[in-house]
Amino acid sequence: MSSPEEIGGGVRSPHDMVLDIVRRRSYLRDVEVQSVLGAHTFKRLQRADFVLMLLHEAAEFRQRAASYRNFNVGAAAWCKGPGNWSSRVVGHNVKLDETDQVNIHAEDVLTAKIEDGQLGKIAVLAVIGPTQEDHASGKTTKTLHPCGRCRDRLGASPAMTPSTLIVTARPDFTAIEFASLAAIRALHETGDDEGLMTFEFDTTPAIFAPRNLPDEWSPGQQPYRIEEIDSRDYDETIGLYLARRYMSGR
Numbered sequence: 101m102s103s104p105e106e107i108g109g110g111v112r113s114p115h116d117m118v119l120d121i122v123r124r125r126s127y128l129r130d131v132e133v134q135s136v137l138g139a140h141t142f143k144r145l146q147r148a149d150f151v152l153m154l155l156h157e158a159a160e161f162r163q164r165a166a167s168y169r170n171f172n173v174g175a176a177a178w179c180k181g182p183g184n185w186s187s188r189v190v191g192h193n194v195k196l197d198e199t200d201q202v203n204i205h206a207e208d209v210l211t212a213k214i215e216d217g218q219l220g221k222i223a224v225l226a227v228i229g230p231t232q233e234d235h236a237s238g239k240t241t242k243t244l245h246p247c248g249r250c251r252d253r254l255g256a257s258p259a260m261t262p263s264t265l266i267v268t269a270r271p272d273f274t275a276i277e278f279a280s281l282a283a284i285r286a287l288h289e290t291g292d293d294e295g296l297m298t299f300e301f302d303t304t305p306a307i308f309a310p311r312n313l314p315d316e317w318s319p320g321q322q323p324y325r326i327e328e329i330d331s332r333d334y335d336e337t338i339g340l341y342l343a344r345r346y347m348s349g350r
């Protein structure tokens with residue numbers, strides 16, 4: 101007689117069973133694949149706009165995290181796939197109690213979805229969560245970095261490349277950091293923070309404030325006005341950094 105955990109011949113752990121659920125494309129926009137035309141548009145998009153969009157998406161999906169201690173983490177990735185396809189993938193963490201029976205990190209969900217969809221290589225990975233002491237290194241950083249376990253898993257993931265840009269931010273966006281996985285590892289392993297670019301703001305830059313758009317808009321209704329957002333904080337710091345970084349046209 102087989103127990104409910106025995107699916108497909110093998111015994112599946114609660115962790116794997118929950119991961120199977122959250123890696124499904126259940127949300128309307130959790131995996132968005134762009135056509136060749138979309139990929140072409142992506143190349144021409146300002147990288148600064150693009151990173152901004154990913155940060156907003158990671159913040160939005162952070163609201164769906166399931167953490168027994170309210171340690172909510174959201175992540176979003178932009179992948180460049182084979183044949184010029186590109187996709188945007190989002191994920192969040194799931195930890196239902198203090199045991200490790202189910203302990204899914206936002207990065208796990210992303211890499212699982214990327215694997216399932218064969219979405220290629222991650223160009224930009226954004227992670228947003230509250231800061232806490234890193235369990236592996238004992239360091240407290242200005243933003244939440246992928247943890248020791250995720251650093252190892254990402255390091256082994258075929259979706260990562262040496263040029264994958266990792267963007268980490270505080271939930272209120274008063275600190276945002278940019279680095280490669282190698283630079284984050286160096287910081288945690290040797291204390292060398294050379295490879296990290298950190299931006300700090302006194303208050304949440306207006307461009308990161310949650311957008312207050314109407315839920316729906318139907319034809320015939322007065323079109324709503326999108327209020328102009330002061331983006332100087334962002335443009336003059338992160339925007340410039342990204343423009344310089346991608347100046348070489350890569």
Ligand SMILES: [Zn+2]
Pocket residue numbers: 205206207246247248249250251
């Ligand atoms: Zn992790």
